[in-house]
Amino acid sequence: MSLVRAERRRLHKRRVTVVMLAIGVILLGLIAGGTWFSNHKVSDATRAAAVAQAEQEYQRALDDWNSNGKKRCEDDVKAGQIPAEACQGPKPDYFLADYYMPSTFVFKAGFRDMLTVWAMIMAFVALVIGASSIGAEWSSGSMMNLLTWQPRRVRVLGTKLGVLLAVTAFWSLVVGALWTAAMWATAVFRGTTAGMTSGTWQSFALTGLRGLGVVAAAAVFGFVLASLGRRTAVAMGVLIALIVVTQFGLTILLFMAKVRYPEMFFVGNHLQAWMNGSVTMYDQTSCDFSAGMCQPQQLVLTWQRAGTIFGAGLLALVGLSMWQIRARDVA
Amino acid sequence: MAPVLEIHGLHKTYRGLFGGSRTALDGFDMVVEAGEVHGFLGPNGSGKTTTLRTLLGLIKANGGEMRILGQSVPHHLPGVIGEVGAIVESPQFFGNFSARDTLSLLADAGDVPQTRVDEVLELVGLRDRAKDKVKAYSLGMKQRLAVASALLKQPRLLILDEPANGLDPGGIREMRDLMRGLAAGGMTVVLSSHILNEVEQICDAVTIISRGRRVTAGSVAEVLAAHSTGQVLVRLESPAELAMADAALTEMGGRVTAYPDHLLVAGIAQPADITRKLAARDLFVSELSPVVADLESVFLQLTGTAPVEGQHRQVDQSVVATPSEEVPA
Numbered sequence: 204m205s206l207v208r209a210e211r212r213r214l215h216k217r218r219v220t221v222v223m224l225a226i227g228v229i230l231l232g233l234i235a236g237g238t239w240f241s242n243h244k245v246s247d248a249t250r251a252a253a254v255a256q257a258e259q260e261y262q263r264a265l266d267d268w269n270s271n272g273k274k275r276c277e278d279d280v281k282a283g284q285i286p287a288e289a290c291q292g293p294k295p296d297y298f299l300a301d302y303y304m305p306s307t308f309v310f311k312a313g314f315r316d317m318l319t320v321w322a323m324i325m326a327f328v329a330l331v332i333g334a335s336s337i338g339a340e341w342s343s344g345s346m347m348n349l350l351t352w353q354p355r356r357v358r359v360l361g362t363k364l365g366v367l368l369a370v371t372a373f374w375s376l377v378v379g380a381l382w383t384a385a386m387w388a389t390a391v392f393r394g395t396t397a398g399m400t401s402g403t404w405q406s407f408a409l410t411g412l413r414g415l416g417v418v419a420a421a422a423v424f425g426f427v428l429a430s431l432g433r434r435t436a437v438a439m440g441v442l443i444a445l446i447v448v449t450q451f452g453l454t455i456l457l458f459m460a461k462v463r464y465p466e467m468f469f470v471g472n473h474l475q476a477w478m479n480g481s482v483t484m485y486d487q488t489s490c491d492f493s494a495g496m497c498q499p500q501q502l503v504l505t506w507q508r509a510g511t512i513f514g515a516g517l518l519a520l521v522g523l524s525m526w527q528i529r530a531r532d533v534a
Numbered sequence: 535m536a537p538v539l540e541i542h543g544l545h546k547t548y549r550g551l552f553g554g555s556r557t558a559l560d561g562f563d564m565v566v567e568a569g570e571v572h573g574f575l576g577p578n579g580s581g582k583t584t585t586l587r588t589l590l591g592l593i594k595a596n597g598g599e600m601r602i603l604g605q606s607v608p609h610h611l612p613g614v615i616g617e618v619g620a621i622v623e624s625p626q627f628f629g630n631f632s633a634r635d636t637l638s639l640l641a642d643a644g645d646v647p648q649t650r651v652d653e654v655l656e657l658v659g660l661r662d663r664a665k666d667k668v669k670a671y672s673l674g675m676k677q678r679l680a681v682a683s684a685l686l687k688q689p690r691l692l693i694l695d696e697p698a699n700g701l702d703p704g705g706i707r708e709m710r711d712l713m714r715g716l717a718a719g720g721m722t723v724v725l726s727s728h729i730l731n732e733v734e735q736i737c738d739a740v741t742i743i744s745r746g747r748r749v750t751a752g753s754v755a756e757v758l759a760a761h762s763t764g765q766v767l768v769r770l771e772s773p774a775e776l777a778m779a780d781a782a783l784t785e786m787g788g789r790v791t792a793y794p795d796h797l798l799v800a801g802i803a804q805p806a807d808i809t810r811k812l813a814a815r816d817l818f819v820s821e822l823s824p825v826v827a828d829l830e831s832v833f834l835q836l837t838g839t840a841p842v843e844g845q846h847r848q849v850d851q852s853v854v855a856t857p858s859e860e861v862p863a
Contacts, residue, residue, distance in 0.1 A: 209642035216639075218630055344626020347592060348683065351620050352644045354591040354611045533592040 206353060210366040219335040224374055227328035231378065234320060235385040242308040242393040253303040261298035268292040308394030311403055314386055315410055319478045321382045322414030326421035329371040330442070334425030336367055338435025347533050356528045364426055364521070371422045375415055413477055413506065420513055427520040431527055461488050464502050473509040481505045536604050538691050538722040539566035539589070544598035546584050546746075558584040560746035561598070566691075566724055566739070571717045573733040573754070574726040575829075576743035577839045577852045582726050585743070586622050586695055591615075603690060616644065619689035621680040621697060629669030633660050633679050636668060637686060646687050654682040659708065673700030681709070685716075692716060695726045710736050734829040744837040745854045754829065761832045762825075766805050768797045769821035770812075779817050786811055798825065 214220055243249075269292075276290040337360075340346040353359050390396045428438035450469060457465035466472045466484045476482040482504045490497035546559040559581045566572040576582045587593040589600055591608040600607045605614045627636050637651045655661050658678040668676065677700050684692055694713075698706045706729070713723050713736055727733050733740065734754060741751040750757055770779055773795050780790050783799050786807065791798040802808055809819050833839075837852045 205645045206643050209639050212642065213639050216631060216635060339628065343628045345628045347622070348626055348640070349643060350592060351590050351618075351622065352615065352640055352687075354608070354615050532587075532594060534587070 206359070206362045207366055210363050211370065214332075214336055214366060214370050217332075217336065217339070219339070220332050220370075223328045223331050224378075227324050228378060228381075230324050231321060231382055231385075235382070235389065238308060238317075238386070239389050239393055241306055242389060243305040244393055245304060245307045245395070249305065250300065254300040256303040257298045257300040260303070261293065261295055264293040264298070308386075308389045309398075310387065310390035310394065310396045311398045313394075314383075314390075314407060315479075317382070317386050318379075318407065318410045318414050321379055322411075322417045322478065325371075325375045325378060325414075325418045329375070329418045329422035330425040330438075332371060332425070333367055333422035334429040334438035335435045336429075337363060337426050338429030338433070338438060341429070341433035342435070350533055356533075357525050360430065360525060360528045364423065367422055367426055368419055371418055372415060375418045379411060379414070410478065413510075416510070417474065417477065420517055423517050423521060427517070427524045430524045431520075463488060463500075467502070467504065472504060473512060476504040476509040477506045477513065479506075535568050537565045537601075538568045538603055539564065539572075539724065540599070540601040541565075541585070541589070542599045544585065544588065544600065545596045546581075546588060546593065547596055558746055559588070559595070559598075562743060562746055563748050564741045564743075564751065566722060568722055569717060569720055570738040571713055571723040571725060571736050573737035573740035574724055574743070575728075575730070575733065575740055575833055577837050580743045580837070580852060581746040582743060583623050583695060584746075586620070586693055586724075586726065589693070590618070590620055590622065592622070616687055617690040618693065619684035619687055619691070620693040620695075621684050622693075622695050624676075624696070624699070627668045627676065627679065627683075630667055632665050632667055633671070633682070634664040636679065637683060640683055640686060644687055650686055650688070654685045657685060657712070658682040659705075674702055674705055677701055678705070681712075690721060692721055692723045693726075694723065696728070697725065698727060698729055698732060706732065730830040730833055731828070740829070742833060742836055744852045747854065749836045750832075757832060758827050758829065761827045761835065763800060763827065765798045765800045765825040766802065766808065767821065767823050767825055768799055768808060768812075768819060769795065771818045771820045775817050778815065779812055782811055782815055782817065783808065796821075 273290065273292060276285070279285045280287050280290055337346070340349070340363075349359060350356060387396065425438050425442075428441050429435050432438065432441070450471070453468055454465065457468060463486045464484045466482075472482050472484070484502045484504060485499040486502070487499055489500040541562060541564040544559045544562040545557075547555050547557045549555045562581060562585060564574070564585070574582055574585075584593060588595045589602065589607065591611045594608075602611070602614050603617060605611075607614070631639070633655065634651060637654065638648060640646070641648055641651055652661070655664050658681050660675065660678055660682065663671075663675065668679065671679065677697060681694065681697055684694065698709050701709060710732060713725065717723055717738075725733065725737060737754055739751070739753045740757055742749045742757075750760075752760075768779065768783075770776060776792060776795075776797060780792050780797055783790050783797070783802070786802065788802045788808075789800045791800075799808060805822055805824070809822060812819055839852050
């Protein structure tokens with residue numbers, strides 16, 4: 204327990220921890236502010252104005268069609284340039300009142316995306332804190348110093364990782380609670396909280412839990428890479444290299460090679476599947492447009508599958524770092 | 535009483551990732567008795583730091599046996615580490631923490647009471663600078679902090695690698711007094727240092743290592759005596775008469791080396807014979823003193839690292855001892 208206490212204190216004393224948490228809170232604060240100011244409460248008068256504007260726009264489009272568009276369209280049909288079905292003119296469905304409403308924050312519809320925003324920002328914060336917490340220890344020599352006090356290396360590394368996870372989870376939950384409160388306030392004063400049920404809250408809680416998983420995974424990823432390279436810069440370098448190679452280089456390569464589901468290899472899609480439940484990918488190479496409309500084959504990436512891939516990858520990296528600290532000399 | 539530290543036949547070879555290897559320790563032996571201040575000496579790259587790191591479990595040995603306080607290490611190191619305080623190589627701390635924070639975190643990690651932090655800060659003279667960030671410290675202050683961290687757990691065995699590095703003259707003397715005091719209190723101190731006159735003053739015993747092997751070991755007095763030449767320095771009232779003295783002493787069987795202002799005489803068992811012989815020839819001695827080897831000259835001789843005019847000695851150019859060549863103290 205003494206090592207846990209020491210590591211908890213050490214992590215909170217580190218400047219990077221404080222600065223990164225502050226950056227995370229500031230970023231989320233700016234987004235919350237932007238959301239507040241870009242949304243407006245919808246009153247009956249606002250709705251009536253939107254209905255009137257929609258009707259007005261529809262009439263204007265209809266007049267324009269009757270005076271100019273209809274004849275031009277029929278000429279094009281006669282010339283065989285477009286099919287006859289194309290000349291139907293504007294329909295009221297194209298001019299719904301909702302299109303003319305000011306932006307309003309509907310908690311039920313919008314909070315899930317906001318949870319993803321919270322998770323991504325906190326994941327970035329956790330990644331840097333995780334990488335720095337062990338990388339700076341190695342490069343400053345404090346890790347070697349600590350190992351002359353606690354020679355059980357795997358235990359030391361495991362404790363550091365455990366404390367990092369606990370601390371990032373704790374602060375993510377605190378920030379997440381503030382974020383939820385901010386979004387709820389935005390919905391109350393600049394939107395609506397209508398339609399919220401216990402089932403909706405449960406669904407949001409599950410999304411939040413998965414968001415917490417992303418934060419934890421980012422912390423572990425940064426920690427393990429910096430531990431393997433014994434430098435914070437190694438973790439950051441590997442991360443940038445991964446983004447460049449897999450998300451840009453690989454994109455070009457896979458599309459050139461006409462791979463069936465190239466999106467399968469993008470981390471972003473797996474993250475999206477994890478947070479949103481699933482992502483559907485389409486095999487564009489399966490289309491035969493000569494037969495008319497194409498219904499490409501689909502592949503659904505579920506959050507369970509994305510989670511298994513993330514989990515297995517992280518577990519392998521953690522195992523590798525534990526083996527490495529046990530086997531490699533501390534020099 | 536069993537030795538506090540025993541090393542027998544320690545081997546360590548560093549291997550590169552893409553081939554290539556370098557033997558750092560090649561069957562090294564060392565024994566440190568309880569309560570002594572033991573000097574651990576060797577040229578740069580001779581294996582001192584590798585030995586200390588191996589003892590502390592930071593490096594894995596390729597062979598050999600080590601025991602600390604009777605316990606085999608590294609297997610039983612977690613059981614004895616609480617009684618071993620150590621600084622290995624230069625002091626290394628996280629620069630953005632204060633000295634107090636650094637020690638306080640170590641105390642937490644090692645289950646040492648926090649009250650001990652102030653005690654060691656006082657002991658090493660950092661009490662008034664304890665709240666400063668370590669990155670603002672001079673090398674000497676960092677060295678003091680390192681010693682404080684090693685003393686934090688009130689160890690039975692204290693291992694100090696170059697503790698006087700960067701210290702001012704007053705600091706070096708304080709460090710010397712501190713070590714004497716610790717040894718007097720029953721602590722065993724292993725001191726690796728290149729300041730050989732300090733080692734000679736502080737240490738009870740020494741081990742000298744060269745190219746990964748022990749070249750000599752024993753009490754300081756024994757090591758110096760074993761390498762004493764038995765020469766006597768002779769000065770006369772009148773340096774002009776040195777030639778006559780040289781002839782007289784050679785005549786009585788001495789081996790004389792003449793210098794402009796004195797003679798070095800070997801091979802005469804009783805220095806009184808020298809004064810008697812010279813006085814009989816009206817040559818009057820103003821100084822007659824035995825030439826005692828100092829640790830620096832013994833070190834340079836045993837490790838083969840004495841500077842040679844016109845040559846630039848490379849780091850690994852030192853004596854390689856075979857077990858039969860080890861110089862007994």
